[in-house]
Amino acid sequence: MMTSSNPQEPLRKTNRLDDFWMPFTANRQFKAKPRLLESAAGMYFTADDGRQILDGTAGLWCCNAGHGRREITEAVSRQIAKLDFAPTFQMGHPLPFELASRLAEIAPAGLNKVFFTNSGSESADTALKIALAYQRAIVQGTRTRLIGRELGYHGVGFGGISVGGMVNNRRAFPLQLPGVDHLPHTLDVARNAFSRGLPEFGIEKADELERLVTLHGAENIAAVIVEPMSGSAGVVLPPVGYLQRLREITRKHGILLIFDEVITGFGRVGKAFAAQRWGVTPDIITSAKGLTNGAIPMGAVLVDEKVYDAFMQGPDGIELFHGYTYSGHPVACAAALATLDIYQQEQLFERSIELESYWQDGLHSLRDQPNVIDIRSIGLVGGVQLAPNSQGVGKRGFQVFEQCYQDDLLVRVTGDTIALSPPLIVEKTQIDCLVEKLADAIRQAN
Numbered sequence: 001m002m003t004s005s006n007p008q009e010p011l012r013k014t015n016r017l018d019d020f021w022m023p024f025t026a027n028r029q030f031k032a033k034p035r036l037l038e039s040a041a042g043m044y045f046t047a048d049d050g051r052q053i054l055d056g057t058a059g060l061w062c063c064n065a066g067h068g069r070r071e072i073t074e075a076v077s078r079q080i081a082k083l084d085f086a087p088t089f090q091m092g093h094p095l096p097f098e099l100a101s102r103l104a105e106i107a108p109a110g111l112n113k114v115f116f117t118n119s120g121s122e123s124a125d126t127a128l129k130i131a132l133a134y135q136r137a138i139v140q141g142t143r144t145r146l147i148g149r150e151l152g153y154h155g156v157g158f159g160g161i162s163v164g165g166m167v168n169n170r171r172a173f174p175l176q177l178p179g180v181d182h183l184p185h186t187l188d189v190a191r192n193a194f195s196r197g198l199p200e201f202g203i204e205k206a207d208e209l210e211r212l213v214t215l216h217g218a219e220n221i222a223a224v225i226v227e228p229m230s231g232s233a234g235v236v237l238p239p240v241g242y243l244q245r246l247r248e249i250t251r252k253h254g255i256l257l258i259f260d261e262v263i264t265g266f267g268r269v270g271k272a273f274a275a276q277r278w279g280v281t282p283d284i285i286t287s288a289k290g291l292t293n294g295a296i297p298m299g300a301v302l303v304d305e306k307v308y309d310a311f312m313q314g315p316d317g318i319e320l321f322h323g324y325t326y327s328g329h330p331v332a333c334a335a336a337l338a339t340l341d342i343y344q345q346e347q348l349f350e351r352s353i354e355l356e357s358y359w360q361d362g363l364h365s366l367r368d369q370p371n372v373i374d375i376r377s378i379g380l381v382g383g384v385q386l387a388p389n390s391q392g393v394g395k396r397g398f399q400v401f402e403q404c405y406q407d408d409l410l411v412r413v414t415g416d417t418i419a420l421s422p423p424l425i426v427e428k429t430q431i432d433c434l435v436e437k438l439a440d441a442i443r444q445a446n
């Protein structure tokens with residue numbers, strides 16, 4: 001219930017906070033001590049008390065071009081006035097076709113068929129369904145098993161939590177997909193702490209896939225899904241050679257390889273997609289977030305043409321019984337096209353790689369702060385891992401998060417790892433400011 005009937009008026013602190021069941025949030029804690037953001041421009045949010053908050057997280061890993069981009073706002077308002085909605089089931093409109101071609105241009109070679117969704121979770125579930133249906137289409141119908149990885153995050157659908165490996169996202173929902181197995185994660189602080197670039201140790205974790213193939217039989221496995229770099233679990237990088245090894249093993253056994261690039265897509269690690277950064281081409285890439293700069297919900301699944309072509313061989317008719325009312329929504333497409341223009345015109349993917357070493361140096365300067373046990377970074381993403389305090393896992397990390405917010409910096413915390421992913425327009429002075437505030441907050445935490 002708003003206290004004001006005028007939608008132009010800013011949110012009042014007297015608004016009732018009771019009724020919104022907030023996602024992935026400690027609701028009671030938040031409602032007792034809310035943190036409300038009212039507007040945003042460039043690198044900053046404005047909080048309800050007027051403070052300018054430096055955005056160290058691109059919102060939620062999505063506003064890669066910074067906030068309040070006029071080009072996106074205008075494209076969205078033009079499009080909603082022209083065509084607010086059109087069905088894409090047995091009907092069409094020009095924008096998703098155009099957007100699919102634009103995405104194919106920046107995707108790894110061969111991944112030029114695009115299925116649109118509304119979120120990362122839907123992209124993950126769509127990719128898993130395509131993988132299963134593909135194996136049937138090529139008369140490999142026994143291939144029904146899906147392999148994920150410990151610490152993986154693929155959103156919150158039943159498919160995504162089944163292949164995902166973050167226990168809190170799974171433990172309250174025991175009814176998951178059957179026939180799923182997991183690779184071990186690649187986080188190895190003991191051997192790889194404070195690595196610069198990709199960690200040296202851990203390629204052998206990919207060989208676990210051979211073990212799972214031996215255990216289950218290659219003829220029963222449809223696909224492997226991993227994030228090339230896990231973001232949500234606290235910025236976990238692939239060891240040198242690891243992704244290549246996964247590719248070799250999947251190819252050898254006729255298993256599809258899916259990269260979940262919902263976070264790593266659109267320049268976060270220095271190329272359009274992490275697949276290109278590390279020179280490993282999967283069969284399917286999932287994306288969302290940076291696709292529209294976070295302005296309108298949208299996801300996209302990029303599929304190798306051989307997979308698509310397999311669906312086009314059967315009898316005439318609907319080839320894939322899957323889709324969302326809002327797949328290829330005109331307003332979302334307009335936002336995405338305007339976003340891709342910005343990325344290209346401002347060369348933001350290149351900027352992410354240009355700033356990489358400055359960013360890395362800044363983060364690694366935190367090494368001597370109290371309780372810092374690892375620092376991981378690549379492109380314009382970083383994780384600073386703290387030792388847990390005596391109150392339990394995540395408590396110290398949350399203290400740092402709260403202190404940063406009080407000091408006008410938004411960071412993200414997962415367990416005791418502070419995850420950072422500023423918009424790719426970040427300036428060096430803003431990197432300095434972020435590092436300084438974070439160092440202060442880490443010193444103050446107990």
Ligand code: PLP
Pocket residue numbers: 118119120121122124153154155156227231232260261262263288289
């Ligand atoms: N996959 C990955 C790798 C993610 O990081 C996320 C969200 O952070 C998702 C899927 C889920 O995306 P969404 O929250 O848009 O459903």
